[in-house]
Amino acid sequence: MTSLAGTPPRRAQVDRSPFESPALLVVLVLVALFGLYDPRNLAPIFDHLRLPDTDDMMRLVGVRDLLAGQGWFDAVQHRMLPPAGIPSHWSRLIDLPIATLILAFTPILGRAAAEGATAALWPVLLFVLYSVLAGFGMRRLFGWRTALLVLFVAPQTAVFMNVFQFGRIDHHNAQLCAVLAIALALADPARRLQRGLLAGAVAGLSLAIGLETLPVIAAAGLLVLADWVRDGERAAGLLAGYGFGLFGASLPLFGLQTAPDLWGVPVCDALSPPWLLLAAGAATVGGAALVAGQRAVGRTGRCLVTGLVGAGMAAGFLRIAPSCLSGPFTGMDDLVRTSWLDQVDEMRSFPHFLRSEPDVALSNIMPILVAALYAVAMALRERAPDRRRFFIVVAALIVPGALIALGQARGMYVAGAFVPLLGAIALDRAITALRMPGSGLHRLALVVLAMAMLSKAWVLVTAPPARLLAPATIGSQSVPVSNWRACTAPAAYAALDRLPPGIVLGSIDLGPPLLLMTHHAVVAAPYHRNLVGMRAAIEAAEGSEATLRRVTLARGADYLLLCTAALDRADAGRPEPFVTDLALGTVPSPDWLTPLAALPDGSALRIWRIRRDGSDTLRPRSNGS
Template sequence: MPPAAATLPARIDTRAFLWLLVILSLATLNAPQDIWDTIRHLRVPDTDDAMRLVEVRDLLAGQPWYDNVQYRFLAPEGVASHWSRLVDAPIAALIGALTPLAGRPLAEGLIAAFWPVLLFGLYCTLLYRGVRRTFGGRAAILAVLVATQTFGIAIQFQPGRVDHHNVQILAMLGLAFCLMRGCFPAAFVGGGLAALSLAVGLEGLPYLALAALYYVGDWCWRGRPALPGLASFGVGLGVAAPLLFAAPTAPTLWTATRCDALSPPWLWLAAGGFGFALAATALRRRLGTPGSRIALAILCGILLIGGFGLAFPICLEGPFPGMTPLVRDHWLLTVNEMASLPKSVAQGRWEMLVFYPVVLIGSLTATWMAWRGPQRRAWSIAALFLWPGLILGVFQFRGLYIASGFVPLVAAPVIDRALTRAAAPGTAVRRWGALALGSGLVSTVWLAPMALAGWIAPASRTAPDSAGVIACQGDAAVRPLAALPPGTVLAPIFLGPSILLRTPHTIVAAPYHRAIPGLTAAIEGLGGTEADLDRVLDTFQVRYLVTCPSRPADDLQATPAFATRLTRGDAHTDRLEPVTVPGPLKVWRVVR
C-alpha cells in the first residue's frame, strides 16, 4: 500500500465531516417550495395550524387577552378554545413587530414559515448540549444529524407548523435532561418545564406522571442524596403551574373544571406534588429507611388520586366528556392523529413504517442499555420517555409525537459506538450488528421498506384521500370563497379552520371536541338525508353549502348521503343554488 494511501484516513477530521453532513441535512430539510408556499399562501400542514393563526389574528385585532372564544365558529356565541395564549403570544408579537416593515400578509407568512424553524434550532441546541454532557461531543453531533432524518421530528417543525406539539417536545426533552442531571437547580427547572407542558396542552401528562414517579422512586431508594432533586422538582412544578394557569386565564374561570386543559383538576395534582415534596423535606430525619419513605409515598398517592376522583369525577372519563357516539365514530376516530396502528395497517397506510419502528427500536435499546450498559441513569430516563409514546401510539398515532423527539437521544450514542467498533479490531458480526442497530434508528432508512410494502399491498379504498383533502383545504381552493358575501358556511369538518383563516365567513363545524353541536350538525347534514340537510340549514341559518368531492361524508344510512349525491350531480333541490368558484370545491347558496 502506498504511504499516502495508508495515511489518508488519519487526515479525515471525523467531526468536521459530521458537521458538514449536519449542514447539508439542515439545508435540505424543507423543500424551498414548501417554505415559499407558506410565506405567500399561508400553507399550513394541519387544521390546528390554521386555527392557531386565526387565534393569533384575533389577538392582534384587539380581542382581549383573556377572551379566547372564536366568535365566527358557531356564531354568535362562539366556541371557547382549550389552547393556551402562551403559544399565541410569541407568534403574535413577532407578526406585530414585522408588520410595519413587511405588511400584515407577508409578516404572517414569514412568521408561519420560520417560527417552527426557530423552535427546531432551539431543539437541536438543547439536544446537542444534553447529549454532549452525557455521551460526548461526537455523539452530540450525530444526535443533531439523526434529528434531521427523523420524520416524527421533521413533521412537527416543518414550515407552517405553528401548533403546540413542537413546544411540548422541547419542554419534555428539557425535562428529560434535567432528570439526567438530578441536581437542585436542574430539577427546579424541570418542574417549571413540566408546568409549561401542562399549560400548553395535556398530551404530555403521561410523561410528566412518569417523571414525577422517577423522582419519587429515586428518593425512596437512595434517601437523602436524592431529596434535593425531588424537593426542587415538586416546588418548581407547584409554583410554576398556578402561575402559568393564571397568566392566560380570566379570574372568573379560575374555578372552572376543564378536563382538556390546565385547570383545577390538574392543579390539584401539581399541588399534591408540591405538598409531597414539602412533606418529604420536613420529615427527612424520620424517614431513614426505604420502607418509611415508600409508606409516605403510598399514603400521599392515595390522598392525591382519591381526592382527584372525589373532586373531579368527570375527568376520570378522559378529556372528552359528553362526546356522543355519533361524533366519536364519525369524527374523532376518523382523524389521522387518532388512528390506531392496527387500523393504519389494515388500510395499507405504510407511511407508518417511518414512524413506529424507530420508536420501538429506541425503546428496546434504551431499556437494554439501562439494564446492562454504562450511563444507566441517562438510558433509563430515555426509556422512560419513549415507552409511553410507543404504547399510546399503538392506539393513537399522536402518541408518537413527543416520543419521536427522543429517538436521536438514543440513536446518537448507538451510532457513535458503531463507528468506534468499525475502526477497532473485532468480529464482523459485532461490527455489522452495531451498524444495523444504528441504522434501524434512522427514519429515512425505513423509506425503502415503506415503498416495498406499498408496492406489495397498496392502500385500501377505505384509506383517506390525503391528496384530495389537502387540495380542498389549500389557499387556491378556499380563497375564492372570500369573494362571496359573508355568511354562515356548512362544510366538511376538516375545512372549517381554513375557511376561518382565508375568508370572512362564519362556520358551523371544525375539528374541535368542545363544539359538539357543530360536529353533530356537519355529520348529520352532510351524511344524512335531504331532510337532515334541510334541518341543519335552517337550525344554523346556513347561507352556503360547501363540499369536497374527493372526501365525502360518512353515509348515515344504507343509501349514499344526499349531499354526496348532490356533489356528484345525481340529486337536485330548489333550496340550493349552485355557485361557480374555481378549484375543487362545490358551492351552493341557500335559497330562503
C-alpha cells in the same frame, strides 16, 4: 476505560472510519437539514399562507383575533358555530410569541408577509432551541460526534419532519422541547434540588401549554419518587425540586392564561383545578421528603408518606373531576366519536395503520418503538454512573409515549423527542464499530439498529423511492394529504372570500381554512369542544336531503360547501349520502339550494347558497368577530 459500545481502548483500534471526519459529518448534517428546511417549501407559505395542518390554521386564526383586539382571557372562537361561538382550550402562551413576531415583522414586510414569515420562522426557532439543548446535553455525556449526529438523525425522523417543518405553529414542537429539557434536567447523577426545580418548572410550563405531555410529566414524577423511596436523603433534593417547580410554575401560569371567573371550573382538556391538585400533591411529597431527610425516616416511613399523599391526591381528584378519568374527550357522543375522532390520524392505533398504510405505520411509529427498547436495554447495561442515569431517565419517559403510540398515534409527539438522541448514540456506536476488530455480523447489527431509528430507512423498504424526500406523516385531520391539498387550494378560498359573509356548513376539516382564508363563519371545525357543530356536519354529510335541510335550518347556515376530493362514501350495498350525489352532480340541486359559479374552473370545491323562506338573499348578521 471502555467506550459506550464496550469496545477496547484506542490502541487496539484499526483504520479510522471516514465518518470520523468532522467535515464529512457537517456536510451530512447540512444535507439532512436541507431535507427538513428546503427553501422551496417556503413558497406556499409566503404566497398563499398555506399551512400544513388544520391545527396550524386554527392557531393563526386565534392569533389574528388577539391582534385584532380580542381580549387575552377571551378564548372564544366567535366565528365557529355563531352566535355563541366555541371556547378554546389552547394556551395563549403560544399565541404570545407568534403575535409578537407578527407585530415585529409587519412594519418591514406588511401584515400578510409578516404572517408568512412568522409561520416559517417559529418552528425553525424551536428546532434551534431543541438542537442547543440536545447538543449541550449529548456533548457532555457522549462527545462532540454524538451531539452532531443528533442534527443528522432528527431531520430524518417522522416526528421532526412533521412538527418542525415550515408552517407548523401548533404547540407540539414546543412540547417536544419541554420534554427534552425535563429529561436532561433529571439526568443528573447528583440529583440536586436545583436540577429538580428546573425540570419541574419546565413541566409546569408544558402543562400550561397543553396536557399532551401529562404522561411524561407523571412518569418523571414517579421516577424521582421511586428514587427517594429507594435512596432516601440522597434523592430528596431532586424530588423536592421537581414538586416545588411543578406547582410553583403551573399555578401562576394557570392564573396568567385563565379568566378569573374560570379559576374554580374543572376541565379535562386544559390546565385547571384537578391538574393543579396533582401538582400540589407533588409539592407536598417534595416537602415531606425534605422533612423526612432531616428526621432520618426509613424506607417504610417513606412508603407510608407516599401512600398517604397519593391517596389524598386520588380522593381529591375523584371529588372535583371524576369525569376526567375518561380522558379529554369525555362527553363526546358516539356519532362524533366514530365518524370523526376515530378517523383522525392522531387517534388511530399502530395495528390499524399497519393494516391500511404499512409505510406510514412503520416510518412513523417503528423508530419510536426501537428507540424505547434501546433505551431500556442501555439502562440495564450501562455502568458509567452519569450515562446510566441518562438512559434510566430517557427510558422512563419514552416508554409511556411509545405505549400510547401503539394505541393512539398522538403518543409519538412526546416520545419522538428522544429518538434523535438515541439514534445518534446508536449511530456513533456503529461508526466506532466500523474501525474496530471483531465480527462483521456484530457491526452489521449495530448499523441496522441505528438505521431502524431513521424514518427514511423504513420508507426505503416499504414505499416507492419518491416518498424518501417527504415520507407520509401523521396529522390532525381525517382527510388524506393529497385530498387535503385539493380541498384547500388558495384560489378557491379567495373566490369564496368575495362572497357576502355568511355561515358555511361543510365537512369538518374545511372549517379551519374557511376561518383562516375567508371572512365567513363556520358550523364545524375539527375541534372536540364543538360537539354540536361537528354532529351537525356529520349528519349533513351522511344523511338524506331531508336531514341536510333540517341541519341547515337548525344551524342558520347560509352556504353549503362540499369538496369532491373528500366526500363521505357509503359502505358497499348502501346508497350514497345525498351530499355525495349532489357534489358529483348525479342528482339535481333541490329548489332550496342555489348553485354558485363563484369558484375557479377545476376546483374540487362546490358551493350552494341556502334559500330560506323562499329567498336567496343573505340576511345581515354579525359574526361576532
